[in-house]
Amino acid sequence: MNDHVVELRDVSLFVPTDHGEAQLLDRISLTLARGESLAIVGESGSGKSMTLRTISRLLPDGARTTGDVVVNGRRVDQLRGSKLRAMRRSEVATVFQDPRSAINPIQRVEDFMLEAVRDARGDRAGARDAAMQLLLRMGIRDPERRMGQYPFELSGGLLQRVMIASVLLAGPDLVLADEPTTALDVTTQSDVLAITDELRQERGVALLFVTHDLDLAMAICDRVMVLYAGRVLEIASATELRTGAQHPYTRGLLASRPPLERRLESLPVIEGVPTLATEVGEGCPFFDRCAVRLDVCGSRMPEPVGDARHWVRCHRVEAEAVPSSSVLVGEGEL
Amino acid sequence: MSAQAAAVVRVPPRRGWFRALGSTLGLPGRVSSAFLLLVVIAAVLAPALTPTDPNTTNLLESFQGFSAQHWLGTDSTGRDIAARLIFGARTSLLGPAAIVVLALAISVPLGLVAAWTRGWRAGLVNRAVDVVFAVPGLLLAILTVAIFGPGLASAVSALAVAYTPFLARVVISAAEAQRRQPYVDVLTVQGVSPVRIMVRHVLRNIGPIVVGQATITFAYALLDLAALSFLGLGVQAPQSDWGVMVSDRDAVLQDHPQQVVIASVVIVLTVLALLVVGARLGGETVTRRGAARRRRKERS
Numbered sequence: 001m002n003d004h005v006v007e008l009r010d011v012s013l014f015v016p017t018d019h020g021e022a023q024l025l026d027r028i029s030l031t032l033a034r035g036e037s038l039a040i041v042g043e044s045g046s047g048k049s050m051t052l053r054t055i056s057r058l059l060p061d062g063a064r065t066t067g068d069v070v071v072n073g074r075r076v077d078q079l080r081g082s083k084l085r086a087m088r089r090s091e092v093a094t095v096f097q098d099p100r101s102a103i104n105p106i107q108r109v110e111d112f113m114l115e116a117v118r119d120a121r122g123d124r125a126g127a128r129d130a131a132m133q134l135l136l137r138m139g140i141r142d143p144e145r146r147m148g149q150y151p152f153e154l155s156g157g158l159l160q161r162v163m164i165a166s167v168l169l170a171g172p173d174l175v176l177a178d179e180p181t182t183a184l185d186v187t188t189q190s191d192v193l194a195i196t197d198e199l200r201q202e203r204g205v206a207l208l209f210v211t212h213d214l215d216l217a218m219a220i221c222d223r224v225m226v227l228y229a230g231r232v233l234e235i236a237s238a239t240e241l242r243t244g245a246q247h248p249y250t251r252g253l254l255a256s257r258p259p260l261e262r263r264l265e266s267l268p269v270i271e272g273v274p275t276l277a278t279e280v281g282e283g284c285p286f287f288d289r290c291a292v293r294l295d296v297c298g299s300r301m302p303e304p305v306g307d308a309r310h311w312v313r314c315h316r317v318e319a320e321a322v323p324s325s326s327v328l329v330g331e332g333e334l
Numbered sequence: 335m336s337a338q339a340a341a342v343v344r345v346p347p348r349r350g351w352f353r354a355l356g357s358t359l360g361l362p363g364r365v366s367s368a369f370l371l372l373v374v375i376a377a378v379l380a381p382a383l384t385p386t387d388p389n390t391t392n393l394l395e396s397f398q399g400f401s402a403q404h405w406l407g408t409d410s411t412g413r414d415i416a417a418r419l420i421f422g423a424r425t426s427l428l429g430p431a432a433i434v435v436l437a438l439a440i441s442v443p444l445g446l447v448a449a450w451t452r453g454w455r456a457g458l459v460n461r462a463v464d465v466v467f468a469v470p471g472l473l474l475a476i477l478t479v480a481i482f483g484p485g486l487a488s489a490v491s492a493l494a495v496a497y498t499p500f501l502a503r504v505v506i507s508a509a510e511a512q513r514r515q516p517y518v519d520v521l522t523v524q525g526v527s528p529v530r531i532m533v534r535h536v537l538r539n540i541g542p543i544v545v546g547q548a549t550i551t552f553a554y555a556l557l558d559l560a561a562l563s564f565l566g567l568g569v570q571a572p573q574s575d576w577g578v579m580v581s582d583r584d585a586v587l588q589d590h591p592q593q594v595v596i597a598s599v600v601i602v603l604t605v606l607a608l609l610v611v612g613a614r615l616g617g618e619t620v621t622r623r624g625a626a627r628r629r630r631k632e633r634s
Binding site for chain 1: 452453515516517519520521522523524525526527535538539
């Protein structure tokens with residue numbers, strides 16, 4: 001249990017609205033060991049970013065969480081003030097989507113990078129050297145010059161490298177990446193991801209990677225968690241998901257990817273619009289759009305079936321599972 | 335390696351802050367700040383610039399016109415008007431400066447706290463600001479003078495309180511806008527303390543707006559102080575002050591208007607220059623034509 005860098009146990013998130021409290025996350029559970037990576041995929045509004053924010057505690061005003069958020073064996077949902085700041089400084093770091101707006105525009109690269117480690121180390125010259133080493137590793141050729149520049153003088157790709165380097169500079173145990181490559185073009189994207197992955201494995205950092213790009217998620221992460229309307233529908237290893245996705249929603253997502261090897265007249269789509277977390281009733285959140293729904297789906301949220309490695313919440317899967325075995329592998333019949 | 339890369343990529347030299355300031359001010363702003371600089375220099379070097387003492391009376395030379403000896407003539411008691419104008423710049427600038435510094439000292443911390451905490455504390459600050467807003471500055475100053483007696487000190491402290499809401503409002507709204515910027519979230523998850531974020535990052539970003547508003551406040555404070563001196567409630571004779579000069583009851587406007595006119599013109603020019611500089615620094619354009627011209631420039 002204690003070798004987990006982060007563990008979420010039945011974490012729900014409630015935020016205040018004009019008409020009472022709205023529930024954005026419903027009993028999210030996940031664990032992540034050192035050096036492991038987990039992708040959280042889902043549509044806009046499915047609660048991907050909010051899941052990350054329950055860990056970094058960057059929540060909307062008046063938000064309330066239930067359940068346990070544990071980082072390095074400590075409940076971070078109970079941390080306040082300087083203890084919370086210490087945790088943010090040295091244990092959990094976040095990479096944001098748009099580096100352009102994430103860096104104070106009137107701050108030079110050097111000041112931005114060293115701000116994060118200001119209290120962690122008193123040695124500014126040493127920190128500066130470490131920062132330049134990291135920039136070099138991130139493929140920035142002339143760190144000395146870059147350190148003296150302002151954000152507007154750097155391209156988006158360079159800025160995101162600076163951002164990731166600054167995150168790694170603090171030596172975190174866990175990196176939360178909130179769509180870190182969405183603002184970048186595809187070639188820069190793969191560059192940045194390759195270097196990040198290398199550094200992650202080298203340093204044994206755990207990575208929680210939020211994206212709406214399913215292919216990207218399966219390519220760079222060990223495991224993938226599918227989120228829909230604030231609920232986890234399926235968790236599986238990347239390889240298993242590629243071949244043996246079980247939830248109708250996951251399968252729908254996988255089927256909607258354009259194939260590279262042949263032309264399609266039209267892409268398969270999942271009918272309907274994404275359900276909001278606040279609109280979900282008693283049943284499965286995907287009920288409205290599901291092509292293989294059962295009667296029970298509308299009235300009762302399915303319990304997880306499967307094992308810790310690969311589990312899914314679906315009455316259909318449950319109904320068709322071989323009773324003697326709880327492990328489900330391979331394509332189920334839909 | 336870095337030298338090689340630097341040779342390939344040519345970076346335009348970073349413009350100095352002085353040139354950046356010049357382009358922010360534009361031509362009207364540059365002219366205005368040159369004028370203000372002159373006024374400040376005159377105030378600082380007053381004893382060196384004036385051959386005659388501003389308070390020496392010579393009844394034999396009263397109400398003289400322009401001459402080589404007395405550039406701007408003399409007043410009812412034969413005092414040199416030019417000397418009094420130059421020495422008057424000292425009190426006339428020092429008073430508003432004190433008001434602005436005091437008002438900033440109250441409004442900046444208050445505004446930052448309100449913008450950061452939101453909730454009931456922000457509400458409290460905002461309502462307090464509203465209450466003070468409702469009280470006209472001059473009225474408050476007259477009231478204070480009535481209680482503590484006339485003089486620069488009571489006028490300055492009253493006006494400082496009266497002008498605090500103007501600055502506080504600007505600080506609150508600008509800081510709130512900054513607070514919603516993603517970079518504040520980034521600093522937060524980096525474990526930077528709220529005080530440091532507000533002082534080192536937010537305050538530096540809203541600096542120009544605050545300085546602009548402070549300059550405009552300076553202009554109004556100068557005007558109000560002159561008005562108080564005119565009413566005999568601010569700076570007391572025989573100390574020279576522009577407001578006092580305008581109010582000189584012996585300067586019979588019909589026969590010897592030069593002192594009143596000259597002092598008034600100096601006040602108006604100074605206030606105008608301050609307003610132009612303040613508006614430019616705060617990012618506004620003073621005239622419609624200026625705004626149109628600026629838009630054209632941006633388009634081309």
